[in-house]
Amino acid sequence: MTPIRVIEDGASADFEFEAFAESLESLFIECGKAVFIAISELRLIESKIPVEFNLNADSLEDLLFGFLSELIYLKDTKKMLFSKFIVEISGNYSLYCKAIGEPIDRDKHQPKIDVKAATYHKLKIEINDSGYYRVRVILDL
Template sequence: MRAWEHYEHTADVGIRGYGESLEEAFEAVALALFDVMVEVRKVESKECREVEVEEEDLEALLYSFLEELLVLHDTEGLVFGDVKVEIEKTKNGYKLRAKACGEVLSEKHEPKEEVKAITYHDMKIEKLPDGRWMAQLVPDI
């Protein structure tokens, strides 16, 4: 089961995603990112976009994945409320394929903060003692 939360940070807000798998943790942190911007539970899956990124390590993979979603938000005005992720280990690192579904931002989504950029600040990706995965970072707001 994927879940997310926001956590207090000195200047901004941190986002953290949990999942039974690494993929679910990535999905949850993506939802946490959009929940900083809008009331994510009000986003309907009217349009879907495919995202594919390859990186040498998991931190770079998470950064590139969230950056792609943010670019779609900035260029097409989309907010996402459902994300499905597949991650595979490759010879050179990792490959992520995702399908993000949502709709164009409107007042019904109760806009909140604007996320300016994805950062590596306080980024962690780890398997927890209970077997779940956790992914977190502090985006630039």
């Protein structure tokens, strides 16, 4: 199963994808990668500088929205792109993340578009019969 499937849906101006993973942590990591796939290509972004953060939320969906929003905020304020993520999820929807990337270099990363925000549109984390986690996410471009 491909971990990320980009959805080309009709006339959407946004970036819609579906992520699959065996664990919640891996699901979040795939979603994090998708933010930077929308902007550039992961193979062009070297994982050199780590940035760490912690989050708490009231539900898994809120935690994922918060996680993606934090990565978008770090992209704008640290002027960095990320390609590698270490994620730990514990207790009542608490998350630790170490995102590793490098400063934006237009020649190297050839960014095609910016990501403005994560959205809650149809955001629902599901687990299928084989125990795989699945989520569909829309990023506002």
